[in-house]
Amino acid sequence: MNRAIVVATLLITVNILSACSSNDPIEEEVSHVSNEGPYGGYSIQWYKTHWKTKTAEQRQWCRQQGETAKSVQSCIDADVGWKQGWADPKTNPPRRWEDGPNTNRP
Numbered sequence: 001m002n003r004a005i006v007v008a009t010l011l012i013t014v015n016i017l018s019a020c021s022s023n024d025p026i027e028e029e030v031s032h033v034s035n036e037g038p039y040g041g042y043s044i045q046w047y048k049t050h051w052k053t054k055t056a057e058q059r060q061w062c063r064q065q066g067e068t069a070k071s072v073q074s075c076i077d078a079d080v081g082w083k084q085g086w087a088d089p090k091t092n093p094p095r096r097w098e099d100g101p102n103t104n105r106p
Contacts (some may be wrong), residue, residue, distance in 0.1 A: 037061040038076035047081020051091060055082045 039050075039058040047055040055078050062075035069075040084093040 036074040044081045047078045048085040051082045051085025
């Protein structure tokens with residue numbers, strides 16, 4: 001009989017604790033991403049590798065946010081990564097003369 005009471009008490013406690021938990025991980029993740037921009041939360045190295053496409057979109061989103069973007073870490077990282085990717089010959093190889101003028105340079 002004692003065993004049944006202990007199990008029932010344990011189940012009730014677990015149910016109460018799970019019901020009291022107010023953290024919804026899906027909502028947190030969605031709100032975090034929306035606050036960081038379309039490609040927020042990546043490392044500087046990731047932004048460097050994707051400097052020409054996704055990082056450019058992230059930087060555009062950051063510019064649209066105005067002054068508030070200056071304190072958003074993903075905007076800071078995207079800016080640094082974009083500059084590093086643009087300057088790195090591995091991610092932005094110099095064009096040959098035969099290819100025509102380099103129009104990718106800002």
